Amino acid sequence: MKTTGKILFLILPLILFLSCEKKSSKKIITERIRYDVPVKSPMEGTAWWVENIEGSKREIFVKSIINAALKGDIQAYDTDNKAITKEKIKFLFSHSDSVYTVSPNPPYNDTMMVVKKEIHQEEITMVRFLEEWYMDEKTLEFDKKILGIAPVRNNYDEHGAFRGLEVLFWVYFDKEYPAKLQLGTEK
Secondary structure, eight states: OOOHHHHHHHHHHHHHHHHHHHOOOOOOOOEEEEEEOOOOOOSSSSGGGGSSSHHHHHHHHHHHHHHHHHHHOOOOTTTTTEOOOOOHHEEEEEHEEEEEOSSSSSTTOOOEEEEEOOOGGGGEEEEEEEEEEEEEEETOOEEEEEEEEEEEEEEETTSSSSEEEEEEEEEEESEEEEHHTTTTOOO
């Protein structure tokens, strides 16, 4: 009987504590919100806080995402949410193309040129987040769940004209999430 009393003495405060635990009244605001966060300012000499992440931490952050995808430690997805291999990621960051052109000099034969294309970590100017947001209507307290993250770079043509932003790949933290997406709605 003494043992039962000791057990009840230990368990009763735990039961009371758990029953008094404050229930969260946060409701989902959106199942999906996507936005870009600049991580590197296009203007040289800008203060680090304008870039949102201090330089050395930014480098670690971006490098961690890229290296994990390059090593295959995490599954990466293309912009159509199809799984891609680490070899595809490696190709994305460095590959060579053969280009045939007509020689400008007689005898005007076709000339093959090998063009090496590389993307360097320093070119990553933004990170695109995909999140779920929750809010407590009374306290306006927010919680976010990061569903995915994508490194983004500025894309320029061969003449240096800005084409637009280029999402390199996606990494999802909710393993079921890519299957939940409707193809063509998330890019």
